[in-house]
Structures are given as C-alpha cells and as structure tokens.
Amino acid sequence: MKNLKDLGERKVIELIWKRIRKxxxxxxxxxxxxxxxxxxxxxxxxxxxxxxxxxxxxVPPQMxxxxxxxxxxxxxxxxxxxxxxxxxxxxxxxGLPKNLTKKEIEExxxxxxxxxxxxxxxxxxxxxxxxxxxxxxxxLFGLCKKEEFVSRRGAKPGDILAVTGEFGKTAAGLKMxxxxxxxxxxxxxxxxxxxLMPKAKLKEGLALAKSGVITSCIDSSDGLAWSLYELSKxxxxxxxxxxxxxxxxxxxxxxxxxxxAFELCFYGGxxxxxxxxxxxxxxxxxxxxxxxxxxxxxxxxxxxxxxxIEVLVDGKRITVEAKGWEHFKS
Amino acid sequence: MKNLKDLGERKVIELIWKRIRKxxxxxxxxxxxxxxxxxxxxxxxxxxxxxxxxxxxxVPPQMxxxxxxxxxxxxxxxxxxxxxxxxxxxxxxxGLPKNLTKKEIEExxxxxxxxxxxxxxxxxxxxxxxxxxxxxxxxLFGLCKKEEFVSRRGAKPGDILAVTGEFGKTAAGLKMxxxxxxxxxxxxxxxxxxxLMPKAKLKEGLALAKSGVITSCIDSSDGLAWSLYELSKxxxxxxxxxxxxxxxxxxxxxxxxxxxAFELCFYGGxxxxxxxxxxxxxxxxxxxxxxxxxxxxxxxxxxxxxxxIEVLVDGKRITVEAKGWEHFKS
Numbered sequence: 001m002k003n004l005k006d007l008g009e010r011k012v013i014e015l016i017w018k019r020i021r022k023x024x025x026x027x028x029x030x031x032x033x034x035x036x037x038x039x040x041x042x043x044x045x046x047x048x049x050x051x052x053x054x055x056x057x058x059v060p061p062q063m064x065x066x067x068x069x070x071x072x073x074x075x076x077x078x079x080x081x082x083x084x085x086x087x088x089x090x091x092x093x094x095g096l097p098k099n100l101t102k103k104e105i106e107e108x109x110x111x112x113x114x115x116x117x118x119x120x121x122x123x124x125x126x127x128x129x130x131x132x133x134x135x136x137x138x139x140l141f142g143l144c145k146k147e148e149f150v151s152r153r154g155a156k157p158g159d160i161l162a163v164t165g166e167f168g169k170t171a172a173g174l175k176m177x178x179x180x181x182x183x184x185x186x187x188x189x190x191x192x193x194x195x196l197m198p199k200a201k202l203k204e205g206l207a208l209a210k211s212g213v214i215t216s217c218i219d220s221s222d223g224l225a226w227s228l229y230e231l232s233k234x235x236x237x238x239x240x241x242x243x244x245x246x247x248x249x250x251x252x253x254x255x256x257x258x259x260x261a262f263e264l265c266f267y268g269g270x271x272x273x274x275x276x277x278x279x280x281x282x283x284x285x286x287x288x289x290x291x292x293x294x295x296x297x298x299x300x301x302x303x304x305x306x307x308x309i310e311v312l313v314d315g316k317r318i319t320v321e322a323k324g325w326e327h328f329k330s
Numbered sequence: 331m332k333n334l335k336d337l338g339e340r341k342v343i344e345l346i347w348k349r350i351r352k353x354x355x356x357x358x359x360x361x362x363x364x365x366x367x368x369x370x371x372x373x374x375x376x377x378x379x380x381x382x383x384x385x386x387x388x389v390p391p392q393m394x395x396x397x398x399x400x401x402x403x404x405x406x407x408x409x410x411x412x413x414x415x416x417x418x419x420x421x422x423x424x425g426l427p428k429n430l431t432k433k434e435i436e437e438x439x440x441x442x443x444x445x446x447x448x449x450x451x452x453x454x455x456x457x458x459x460x461x462x463x464x465x466x467x468x469x470l471f472g473l474c475k476k477e478e479f480v481s482r483r484g485a486k487p488g489d490i491l492a493v494t495g496e497f498g499k500t501a502a503g504l505k506m507x508x509x510x511x512x513x514x515x516x517x518x519x520x521x522x523x524x525x526l527m528p529k530a531k532l533k534e535g536l537a538l539a540k541s542g543v544i545t546s547c548i549d550s551s552d553g554l555a556w557s558l559y560e561l562s563k564x565x566x567x568x569x570x571x572x573x574x575x576x577x578x579x580x581x582x583x584x585x586x587x588x589x590x591a592f593e594l595c596f597y598g599g600x601x602x603x604x605x606x607x608x609x610x611x612x613x614x615x616x617x618x619x620x621x622x623x624x625x626x627x628x629x630x631x632x633x634x635x636x637x638x639i640e641v642l643v644d645g646k647r648i649t650v651e652a653k654g655w656e657h658f659k660s
Contacts, residue, residue: 002432004460012426012435012458019436020443023419023452036455038419040473046376048454050469052423054461089353089368093382093423093467096342102332105342106349113350122353124378125366128342130334131384132462137423139380139469143370 028151033234034079034219037149045149047085047142051075055134060177060195065104067196069111072136075221077119077200078272080140082219084150084209086202087140089124090116095131112136119202150208152234154215155277161239161301162286164201164274167224168250168261169194171268181257187249194271201274203293208274211289213282220273225266226324227275228309235277241301241311241320262311262318269324277303358481363564364409364549367479375479377415377472381405385464390507390525395434397526399441402466405551407449407530408602410470412549414480414539416532417470419454420446425461442466449532480538482564484545485607491569491631492616494531494604497554498580498591499524501598511587517579524601531604533623538604541619543612550603555596556654557605558639565607571631571641571650592641592648599654607633 004012017032027037027045037045053059053072063071073090080087092112096105116123121140129135173195175181176188183191201219208214216235220227224245232238246265254261278286283299290297301311309320334342347362357367357375367375383389383402393401403420410417422442426435446453451470459465503525505511506518513521531549538544546565550557554575562568576595584591608616613629620627631641639650 003428004426004430004432004435005428007432009458009460015432015436016439016456016458019439020453021447023454025419026452026454032455036419036421038454038471046471046473048419048421048469048471050421050423050455050467051457052425052459052465052467054425054459054465056462057460088355089366089378091366091378091380091469093380095382095384095465096334098333098335100334102334102337102345105334106345109346109349117351122356123350124353124356124368125362125380126346127381128339128346129382129384130339130387131465132386135382135384135425135461135465135467137380137382137465137467139378139421141368141376141378141471143376 027146027149028153033152034082035085037144039146043146045144045146047080047083047144049076049079049140050137051079052135052137059134060174062177063196065107066111068134068136069108070115071198072138073112073115073119074198074200074272076138076140077202078219078221080142081200081202081205082150082217082274084148084205085142085144086206087119087121087142089141090121091139092123092126093137094126094128095133095135096128097133098130119200148209150214150217152216152218152231155231155235155237155303156215157237157303157305158280159215159277159303160280160283160299161241161277161303162297162299163245164204164295164297166245166247167271167273168246168264168268170271171264172250172253183253187252190249191253198270198272200272204290204295205274207289207293208276208286211285213278213285215277215279217274217276220271220275221269223267223269223324224275225320225322228320229322231275232307232309236307238304238306238308239301240304243300244311245298245300266320267323357476357479358483363482364412365415367474369476373476375474375476377410377413377474379406379409379470380467381409382465382467389464390504392507393526395437396441398464398466399438400445401528402468403442403445403449404528404530404602406468406470407532408549408551410472411530411532411535412480412547412604414478414535415472415474416536417449417451417472419471420451421469422453422456423467424456424458425463425465426458427463428460449530478539480544480547482546482548482561485561485565485567485633486545487567487633487635488610489545489607489633490610490613490629491571491607491633492627492629493575494534494625494627496575496577497550497601497603498576498594498598500601501594502580502583513583517582520579521583528600528602530602534620534625535604537619537623538606538616541615543608543615545607545609547604547606550601550605551599553597553599553654554605555650555652558650559652561605562637562639566637568634568636568638569631570634573630574641575628575630596650597653
C-alpha cells in the first residue's frame with residue numbers, strides 16, 4: 001500500500017484536487033494558483049491564502065520564536081505579493097506544545113504581529129490548541145480588482161522573463177544551519193538572514209500588478225526551477241534563460257565548499273522572490289514601477305513556445321530540471 | 331517561569347489579544363466573537379473563521395479518517411451558524427504524518443469534502459505539510475449583510491434564553507470512548523454518534539438570523555456552561571434557567587454510572603448546539619423560523635440584569651460554574 005512518503009506532496013495535492021468539487025466562482029477558473037480568488041461581484045475578488053508552518057519541517061533549530069512567527073507570516077504574504085493582492089486581515093491558528101513558556105509564546109506572537117504590521121495587515125482572529133509541535137497556520141484575506149489580479153497563466157512567447165532578486169542564499173544558509181557548513185564573516189549574515197529573516201516582495205508585487213504590464217507571476221518558495229515549471233505548465237509555454245540570477249555571496253560559498261552554484265540557485269526553496277513575465281514593449285514601465293517603490297527587477301530570459309526550460313551557458317543549452325523542495329519525500 | 335500548562339488556553343488568548351493592534355474595520359468593534367467579521371462596504375461583512383483540529387487533543391482513537399475530516403469541518407461551520415452566516419468557500423491546511431497510507435488520506439479528504447458539500451461549501455484551496463500528528467485546519471469564508479449578523483452582545487434583560495437541542499450526549503459519548511464506560515444498546519449509537527458524527531446547526535442559525543428576532547447567539551462547543559458565561563460577559567447580563575436541557579439518553583447513562591446528569595449537561599464540550607436569546611414578543615416567530623427548516627428550539631430560561639447564571643431546581647437556585655473544556659490545562 002502506498003503511503004505519503006512514496007507519493008510526495010505534489011501527488012497528494014493532485015489526489016485532493018481530483019476528489020473535490022470545483023467552485024464555479026473561483027478565479028481564474030480551474031487553475032491551482034498561489035492563492036484562491038473568489039468572484040464576489042463583477043469587479044471584485046475576495047482573495048484567500050493559507051500556508052502552514054510546521055516546527056519539524058519548517059524551523060531550523062537556530063530560529064528564534066520571534067523568527068518562527070515572522071516566517072509563518074512571510075510565506076503567506078509572498079503568495080499574495082505574487083498575485084498583486086494586498087492582504088488586509090489575517091487569522092492565526094496556533095498549535096503549541098504545553099511546555100512552552102509564557103515568554104516564548106509572547107515572542108512568537110510578537111513575531112507574528114510585528115510582521116503583520118510590516119506588511120500592513122491586522123490579526124483579526126484565530127485559534128489556540130495544544131499540539132505535539134509548534135504549528136503556526138496563517139489565513140490571509142484581501143480584496144482585489146479582477147483586472148489587477150495576476151495569475152500564473154498569461155505568459156506568451158516573446159515575453160520577458162524576470163525576477164525581483166537573486167537566488168541561492170537560502171539554500172546556502174540552510175547548509176550552514178543544518179549541515180554546519182561555514183562561511184566568511186562578510187557573507188555569513190546575509191546567507192543566514194535569508195533563512196531566519198525572510199522578506200516577502202509585497203510592494204514589488206503590488207507595483208507590478210498596478211502597472212498592468214506583467215502577464216504572469218509566481219513566488220519562488222518551492223525553488224526557482226520548480227516555480228519556472230509551474231509557470232510554464234499554467235501558461236503552456238517554456239523559457240530560455242540567458243542569465244543565471246545567482247547571488248554573489250552564493251558564488252563565494254559554492255567555491256569554498258565545492259558546491260554547484262547552479263544547483264544552489266535553481267533547486268533551493270523557501271526563497272521569496274517573484275518570478276514573472278512582462279510584455280517586451282512594456283519592460284521599461286515594469287522597471288519604473290518597481291523602482292518607484294525603492295526596489296529593482298532583473299531580466300533573466302525570454303518566454304518560448306516549446307514547453308522546455310533551458311539556460312544558455314557559454315553558448316550551450318543546459319536543461320533546468322523539474323525539481324525542488326517537496327514535503328513527505330525528504 | 332509560567333508555561334502554557336499553568337496559563338491555560340483562555341489566558342493565552344487574553345495574552346495574544348493584549349499584544350495585537352485592533353483592526354478598525356472589525357465588526358462588531360473590539361469583541362472576541364465566534365468568527366471574525368470585516369466591513370467591506372457599508373452593508374456587507376466578509377466573515378472569516380478558523381478552528382484547528384489536532385489529532386492528539388481532538389480525535390478519540392475510535393474515530394475514522396472520514397470522521398476526522400467531518401469533525402474538522404463541523405467545528406468551523408458551527409461558529410458560522412451561530413452568527414447567521416452562510417459559509418461559501420473553505421481552505422484546508424493539512425499536517426500529515428508521512429506514514430499515512432493513500433487510502434487513509436483519501437478517506438480524510440472525502441470526510442472533509444462530503445461534509446463541506448453537506449453545508450453548501452466548496453474547498454477552494456489549502457496547503458499540505460508533513461507533521462508529527464494529523465492537523466486539519468479549515469478556514470471558512472462567507473459574506474453576510476451587516477444587519478443579519480448575530481453577535482454575542484445583544485442580549486437584554488427579559489429576553490428568552492433558548493437552545494437548538496439537548497445536551498450531555500457528547501460528554502457521555504466521550505466517557506464511553508475514552509474511559510471504556512458502556513451504555514445500553516438502544517442509546518449507545520446516539521451517544522457515540524454525537525462525538526463521531528457531529529452536526530452543525532447551520533440551517534437553524536441561518537433561519538434564526540434571517541428572522542431578525544434573536545438578540546445574541548453563540549455555539550456551545552466549549553460546553554453549555556462556558557457558552558452561557560461568554561454570552562453573559564459579552565452582553566453584560568445574566569441568566570436564570572428554569573429547564574435543564576439534558577438529553578434523555580444522558581439521564582439513563584448518568585443513572586447507570588452514578589454520574590451527575592447536571593455535570594454532563596453543563597460542563598461537557600464539543601457539542602454544536604446554538605445558545606441564543608430572543609425578544610419575548612417574537613418567540614413564536616423564532617419557533618416558526620426554525621420549524622420551517624424542519625427543526626425545533628427549546629426555551630430554557632430568561633435573561634436577567636445581574637451577571638450571574640443560576641438554574642431553578644425544585645424551587646432552589648443552583649449556580650452554574652464558569653467551567654468547561656480548556657486546552658493546555660487538561
């Protein structure tokens with residue numbers, strides 16, 4: 001008999017998707033996206049998102065209670081950011097082992113509350129429970145004009161492929177935290193912070209959505225490669241990358257530990273950049289929109305018709321594999 | 331240093347409530363209610379609810395996977411029912427141990443999906459995670475006209491206190507499941523079903539809210555006594571009960587095991603009846619509203635000014651204590 005370990009998270013999601021009725025008011029129709037959007041009138045979507053943080057799989061031992069609270073919020077905000085939706089309110093369900101101290105729970109709550117505030121949200125309710133390990137499950141709610149919602153499925157051949165930042169720092173940071181690898185002092189904090197103090201690209205996502213020039217978007221929480229495959233599948237296109245958006249700190253780290261910077265960049269996870277496509281004639285509008293909120297975007301390639309994902313390295317084409325972080329399998 | 335076990339769930343909720351900013355658009359203002367309602371325009375509320383099911387505290391060993399799924403949905407629908415809000419969509423976050431089989435997960439999903447369908451809702455999204463025990467965290471979304479939302483705080487002295495059903499069966503059923511107590515064949519199924527196959531009083535709650543004659547309402551998931559205290563606190567009133575709404579099966583069970591039927595009736599929990607107040611001149615409208623959906627209500631007492639809760643038994647007044655199920659303390 002198959003168990004979850006044989007199936008893996010993605011097969012489990014497929015299995016669930018097949019067994020449930022489809023809501024006629026879901027938008028866009030019948031696509032699994034980063035969030036769930038429901039038509040509540042002709043122009044407005046109610047947008048819902050949940051992503052559960054589980055201590056045994058999502059929390060490195062070095063993470064403080066405050067940081068656990070922060071991460072639980074950021075991973076949800078990131079998906080709203082990818083759709084161009086401003087979350088306004090949040091419920092929080094907590095599972096807490098009963099030996100937690102008052103101080104620990106206060107730190108956890110402060111991490112959740114202060115991060116909610118940073119992204120302009122309020123905690124409006126929730127639930128507390130005794131559990132065997134720490135569980136922080138945030139439920140985000142936002143409203144969005146239908147025309148501003150950015151789905152995964154609008155990429156067209158010829159569009160520019162871009163990202164909001166560089167990749168690989170989280171994969172390197174996790175190797176430091178979980179495998180005891182070291183890094184030079186000048187890059188150590190940056191690598192560790194990418195894991196312990198993640199940031200969601202909300203203002204960037206909102207600016208891009210408002211600009212009206214992006215055709216699809218996803219967040220990169222399952223890794224850059226996996227995100228590209230999801231975008232490719234939903235839009236029925238492929239990508240050719242002419243730039244590997246690897247962070248300079250990651251090149252140094254890879255060199256020291258004889259690791260592949262390519263692998264760290266593409267096959268990590270828990271990185272909260274946005275991966276999106278833009279109509280080429282509007283590229284400068286996209287650049288300006290994100291610069292106007294104090295940030296920047298990086299062009300990494302182009303959308304093609306054929307459903308494959310390749311990177312040009314020294315004139316050769318290297319295939320990006322469809323792999324990334326997956327629950328149950330590891 | 332205090333830990334959660336010393337604090338108990340209610341102190342933890344107080345502690346959280348003190349540490350978070352209050353959302354100006356929450357309705358009604360600054361009251362912890364069964365659900366979270368947000369003003370999205372002048373007349374309409376977006377209503378959100380989450381209640382997390384945790385295997386180690388919420389699931390008796392005899393409960394099937396299908397029934398676990400059902401319970402996780404019912405406990406959320408019940409709170410929507412108490413506010414007169416029809417939930418339309420639901421997200422589900424799952425925490426699953428990796429040794430679960432495909433068949434077990436299918437049963438769990440079918441329990442969630444079929445119960446969602448029973449209450450007229452669709453699953454529109456969610457999240458799956460590996461965890462040390464089964465966690466099913468549902469997040470319900472509904473829309474409600476502001477004037478039809480039934481809060482906890484409208485009860486006035488002179489109002490009639492009523493319930494949608496009888497109490498004590500869950501407490502007795504849990505004693506059978508967890509302590510091995512037995513019951514005669516003719517009542518055994520009814521007691522066990524109250525735990526394993528709970529029902530939310532959604533159609534009753536919607537009918538009462540639409541009738542416009544109820545002044546406050548709460549669900550009884552923390553026990554009848556505790557629900558009365560919460561209603562009393564929110565409305566700043568008290569109650570005198572002239573009828574103990576104990577189920578006949580519970581009288582038989584209490585007799586056999588030399589237990590107090592009063593205790594089973596008032597201090598149980600996980601019972602999903604509605605406890606509400608009605609303007610006396612409109613009592614017959616409330617009766618008719620609920621009869622029109624094939625159900626009934628039971629008058630059990632009256633609202634008084636003094637903030638105390640007492641039951642009249644043989645001409646004597648017995649105080650109902652402020653106790654019920656509480657996480658972390660048990």
